[in-house]
Amino acid sequence: MTLLTVVLVLLSQIAQVGGQVLLKRGMSQVGKTPRRTGPIFWGLGGGIVLLTVWFGLWMGLMQKLDLSLLYPFQGLSPVLMVLAAGLFLRERAGWRTWLGVALITAGTVLVAISVPGGSH
């Protein structure tokens, strides 16, 4: 994988996780009184924009890369979710979570350096 490919994959994952979070935040305001149109608009609108960016980048990459090479990177979304919670909510992760993050990171590196077929 080239550096540009890796950057695009990471961008697509960040857009996906960001989009999911924004969409959920927007949806959680729907039906509440008093109605707060601002958060609903920015949540749903921003969520849809980011998920569109994710889908476009994802399909762009899918034209060049094997599915068995690209899809494992979806495993980064729980890692990004945990990182975002640490960054924005100051949530501290326990040992199970760190083990999970370490396994996903190691696995992603193995997939990224793997070539099709053979014993590599």
Add this chain to the structure above:
Amino acid sequence: MGPFMTTTKPPSAWYLNPYFHLGLNCVLMAASELLLKVGATKQSGIAAPEWLKGTGLTTLGSGWTIGGISVYILAFVNWLYVLRWIALNLAYLVTSSVQVLIALGAWLLLGEQISLLRWGGIALITAGIVFSAQASAQAEEKL
């Protein structure tokens, strides 16, 4: 739970069973990615500038891509039903199997060659998702 639910127990019919739908969700997610991959591969050879192809827009010209998007939307609706009855962390735990389903599908249906190193990486990622399911579910609920 939605405002119109009058019972706290899931319906007893097998086709409304939440665990059946959780399993179905894994199959739908895998099917959607496989369809999208076929659509992307079919459109990868068309004459268009590289930057335009990079936006994924040109892949919309294939019926396979449209099929993949349709199945993805179906999976999304199905996921909302699952989450009505099943806690997010348990649902995350089970959907980690999508990693394996997609690798198997890419190998058996699309004929992709998967090296031992790549299988090993996919196994580590799947295990990692299982270990971090609880934390990522909590994060998603709070963020």
